[in-house]
Amino acid sequence: MIRLDQIETAEHALPVGFDCDKGSEFLDCQFLRYFIPHVTPNQQPSFVLSTGLRNPSTAVEGHRKDILDVTLNTCRERLAAADFLYVRQAAYMEKRMLKVLCWIVACLPVLSWAAGERIDVALFSRGDLSGWQAKAFTGKTRYSLENTDGRSVMRADSSGAASGLYREVSIDLGRTPVLNWTWKVGNVLAGADERTRAGDDYPARIYVVFSGGLLFWRTRAINYVWSGKQPAGSSWPNAYTGNAGMIAVESGSGRVGQWVSEQRDVRADYQRLFGEEPGRVDAVAIMTDSDNTGATATAWYGDIWFTAK
Known part of the structure; x- marks a missing residue:
């Protein structure tokens, strides 16, 4: 100028x-x-x-x-x-x-x-099963997409079986630590002690898996479960391995037959269960199982996604 x-x-x-x-x-x-x-x-x-x-x-x-x-x-x-x-x-x-x-x-x-970031893991509402694989432990739980309550969801039916669906992912909990999902159960399994192997059955559970890579013995998992008798918010070690922690997100039959929306800060839960910072999330799984009790269980799973706080 x-x-x-x-x-x-x-x-x-x-x-x-x-x-x-x-x-x-x-x-x-x-x-x-x-x-x-x-x-x-x-x-x-x-x-x-x-x-x-x-x-x-x-x-x-x-x-x-x-x-x-x-x-x-x-x-x-x-x-x-x-x-x-x-x-x-x-x-x-x-x-x-x-x-x-x-x-x-x-x-x-x-x-x-x-x-705000959102990372979709399950888009059952769109009928999208991309990347989902089956994993059987005892027998096979039947998983199928169905339209219920006006939307497409994943239905799971177990009769003395234990198998799940999992999807490999890579989630940075530093950016998106909050796990979101919706689910509904048709019944609860309240007859056994869920802290023991004989009672380790749940009508609905969501696994969040942290791979140890080459250190396979360091692979850890958080199980978010719909408990039959443990208080909501309580946690305990998995009955089969100390590398997995259980958290009762819902408890009892008070909300059976209702769609429930959940949110969990996975990073904070991991720190509380294992006393250290988590790595990346490597897989997410859903499972409805009743092999230990020999009972029947039915559940429905909606979409699953991670978000920032």
């Missing part, structure tokens, strides 16, 4: 008249403010004035994209017109900025929601 003191220096140094070519009357008016007081009656300043407006019909009459020899009176007239247009343009820009600010304020909740 050229300062007016620099213009004055150049004016005294140049042997010829000054020609202003700035491309917009909103800026030319600043040059007019400088030159008009310096013009003598015998001088004829020369300017390039362009309309430079969004609507040419509002341009000052006589503005063209060529060099105009203008008289002192014409300069003054155009200065007044330029001042008027400058004020109008400033008001126009102020209105636009106000509209933009109002839009930003109105969209803040939406933008905040959009910025």
